[in-house]
Amino acid sequence: MGVILKQLEEKGLAENTLVVISGDHGAPGFPYGKCNLYDFGTNVALIAKWPGHIPENRVVTDFTTLMDLAPTFLEAGQVDVPEVMTGKSLLPVMTSTESGRIDPTRNQAVTGRERHVAKARQGNLPYPQRAIRTDDYLYIINFAANRWPMGDPGQVDSETLPTTDQLTNETFVAFSDMDASPTKAWIIEHRNEPHVKPYYDYAFARRPGEELYILKDDPDQIHNVAGQVQYADIQKQLHQQLLSVLESTNDPRVVDDGRTFENPPFAGE
Numbered sequence: 001m002g003v004i005l006k007q008l009e010e011k012g013l014a015e016n017t018l019v020v021i022s023g024d025h026g027a028p029g030f031p032y033g034k035c036n037l038y039d040f041g042t043n044v045a046l047i048a049k050w051p052g053h054i055p056e057n058r059v060v061t062d063f064t065t066l067m068d069l070a071p072t073f074l075e076a077g078q079v080d081v082p083e084v085m086t087g088k089s090l091l092p093v094m095t096s097t098e099s100g101r102i103d104p105t106r107n108q109a110v111t112g113r114e115r116h117v118a119k120a121r122q123g124n125l126p127y128p129q130r131a132i133r134t135d136d137y138l139y140i141i142n143f144a145a146n147r148w149p150m151g152d153p154g155q156v157d158s159e160t161l162p163t164t165d166q167l168t169n170e171t172f173v174a175f176s177d178m179d180a181s182p183t184k185a186w187i188i189e190h191r192n193e194p195h196v197k198p199y200y201d202y203a204f205a206r207r208p209g210e211e212l213y214i215l216k217d218d219p220d221q222i223h224n225v226a227g228q229v230q231y232a233d234i235q236k237q238l239h240q241q242l243l244s245v246l247e248s249t250n251d252p253r254v255v256d257d258g259r260t261f262e263n264p265p266f267a268g269e
Contacts, residue, residue: 018050018076022066029181031203035116035150037131037140038221042111048094050076058099062106063133064090086249108134110245112253114261120151120177124267127151127177128253132242138221139238140211143253150175150204175204210235 001021008014026034026041033041046064048054053076067087074081075089093102101107111133115126127150128143142149154174178184184203191200202222212226212235225231246253252260261267 015051018053018073019048020069020072021045021047022069028179030183031178031187031199032221034179035113035127035177037111037113037129038138039133040220042131042133048090050094054094055097058097060093060096060099061101062090062093062103063109064093064106065109065111108132108241110242112251114266115177117151117176120174121147122152126261126267128261130242130246130251130253132238132245134238136215137234137238138211138213138215139226139235139242141239141242142207142209142211143258145207145209147206148175148204149177149207151177153204178203210239212238 005014005019008017008019023044024034025044026036028034030040032038035041044066049056065087067085068090069087071081071085071087071089072091072094075091081089093106096102109132111131113127113129115124118124121127125144125147127147129140130143131138131140151174175184175188187196187200187203190196208224208226210226211221211224212231213221213223214225214231215221217223226235243254245251252258
């Protein structure tokens with residue numbers, strides 16, 4: 001970034017350039033990282049600089065996703081935002097002089113996942129997830145909870161895949177939706193050791209259809225409380241909030257039979 005900013009200064013463009021720094025989602029090769037909808041898998045940096053337009057030295061807490069950047073750039077360039085874009089320009093938030101929550105309507109973010117490695121599962125099937133993150137909660141729907149979240153554990157028929165407890169040292173374990181890394185290799189190599197098994201399950205085991213995390217008690221989203229009676233109301237509320245967004249944006253998972261990504265050209269041999 002230093003090289004880029006220096007180039008802008010040398011060309012006399014620094015004072016008239018909107019610079020935004022962000023990144024790809026999640027750390028690859030780690031449990032709960034890339035290809036997960038937990039915070040560790042979705043949170044990235046977002047830093048903006050535009051002399052004369054964006055007041056400096058502020059931190060704002062408004063929720064946003066990367067799809068908001070395209071309409072932001074178009075508005076900054078005084079170009080009309082196409083109606084097809086479901087993102088919302090961040091320019092009012094960026095140009096505010098305030099810190100903290102600027103726009104009270106930016107109180108949630110919706111994220112989703114279908115696939116990372118095409119052949120991670122038999123038939124090129126995805127692992128469909130959608131999630132809603134608020135200040136207090138993270139709620140996730142796993143639309144195909146019978147599948148392995150990080151990909152099939154080896155080249156075997158999907159109907160005869162072993163459970164986590166049935167995997168042995170002789171089983172060829174792939175889980176190719178988690179990128180290769182020393183961490184992944186170590187967890188798989190030591191998976192049958194009692195003190196490692198919980199970490200192995202966090203990384204690779206099947207997950208329930210719904211997950212709910214109470215962030216003030218569980219900031220790392222380890223303890224799923226979905227299905228517990230005391231959280232039934234908030235689980236129902238978040239489920240409805242999430243589906244409302246998916247339906248309003250015609251998300252393929254809630255349109256027609258919800259199987260758009262299950263069929264060619266997205267899946268199938």
